[in-house]
Amino acid sequence: xxxxxDTANLADIRWATQAGLIxxxxxxxxxxxxxxxxxxxxxxxxxxxxxxDGPVSAEVVxxxxxxxxxxxxxxxxxxxxxxxxxxxxxxxxxxxxxxxxDGIKVNVTLAFSSVQxxxxxxxxxxxxxxxxxxxxxxxxxxxxxxxxxxxIFDNYGYETEILAASIRHPRHxxxxxxxxxxxxxxxxxxxKKLLLHPLTDRGLDQFLNDWSKLAARSKVGA
Numbered sequence: 001x002x003x004x005x006d007t008a009n010l011a012d013i014r015w016a017t018q019a020g021l022i023x024x025x026x027x028x029x030x031x032x033x034x035x036x037x038x039x040x041x042x043x044x045x046x047x048x049x050x051x052x053d054g055p056v057s058a059e060v061v062x063x064x065x066x067x068x069x070x071x072x073x074x075x076x077x078x079x080x081x082x083x084x085x086x087x088x089x090x091x092x093x094x095x096x097x098x099x100x101x102d103g104i105k106v107n108v109t110l111a112f113s114s115v116q117x118x119x120x121x122x123x124x125x126x127x128x129x130x131x132x133x134x135x136x137x138x139x140x141x142x143x144x145x146x147x148x149x150x151x152i153f154d155n156y157g158y159e160t161e162i163l164a165a166s167i168r169h170p171r172h173x174x175x176x177x178x179x180x181x182x183x184x185x186x187x188x189x190x191x192k193k194l195l196l197h198p199l200t201d202r203g204l205d206q207f208l209n210d211w212s213k214l215a216a217r218s219k220v221g222a
Contacts, residue, residue: 001177004054004185006165008035008044012188013051024054026107026129026165026185028085029061042078049079057107057127059085060095068095076104083126085109088116093123100124107163112140114148121153121160127183131166132176143175150180170194 002023005016008031016022025048032041049056056079060071072084072095083105086092096106100123107127108120112135120128130149132142149162161182167173170193173184 001173001181002054002183003191004057004163004183005191006031006167006185006187008032008048009188010035010044010047010051013048016188016191017051021191022052022054024056024183024185025052026057026085026163028059028109045075045078045082049081052081054081055083055105056081057083057085057109059109060087063087063089063091065091065094065098068092069098072099072104072106073102076102083107085129086125088112088120093119096120096123096125109165112145114145114152117145117149117160117162118152118158121158125160127161127163129163129165129185132164132172133166133168135166136168142172143179146176146179146181154180 003021004024004026005013005022006026007013008027013025032044036044045058058075060068062068062071068086068091072086075084076082084099085107086096088108088111096108099106105126107129108125109129111117111120111128111130117128117130130145135142135145146162146164153160163183163185164176164181165185167184167186167190169190173186173194176184
């Protein structure tokens with residue numbers, strides 16, 4: 001499974017890339033608005049693309065096919081590793097087909113059912129992003145969508161990658177990975193939690209304590 005970081009925070013992106021923890025980035029208008037400040041969002045996207053070797057998803061804000069297509073082409077020209085995010089709408093699928101025909105990679109976002117994921121794959125999307133946390137929030141089992149989508153894609157040989165989004169906690173990552181999701185995109189706080197376990201900390205403390213005792217005895221013996 002590939003890990004993407006879902007943020008436009010340059011400091012967090014630098015940390016994650018230098019640590020070798022991520023394979024790409026996803027952004028959206030909300031995260032760009034939060035972290036861009038007075039800087040042109042396109043300049044922020046260019047900077048992110050320079051920091052990351054892998055794909056960087058950048059989302060359109062138009063909701064009509066022509067507008068999404070035009071914005072998508074503009075975003076794709078910012079850097080070679082831009083992936084254009086298109087919402088799961090009827091107009092969006094028209095835009096997806098046009099962008100794919102131009103050789104532009106597309107991430108279909110805001111998918112909430114396996115059938116929506118299938119439609120995105122049929123349109124030629126590179127990635128489709130089912131939103132796990134938001135499904136759980138309304139009482140649905142988000143993992144059913146991952147499970148069904150994986151089966152459908154395998155049945156018919158679709159190469160569209162399942163990008164598990166709206167990740168809220170490490171269990172989302174583990175369960176999506178077990179069900180065959182290709183990618184998990186997550187906020188920085190969740191990525192950091194993947195590294196942590198109280199037994200790891202306890203074990204390390206014990207090792208260091210035992211080593212200190214051994215070193216102290218060695219000095220006495222000398």
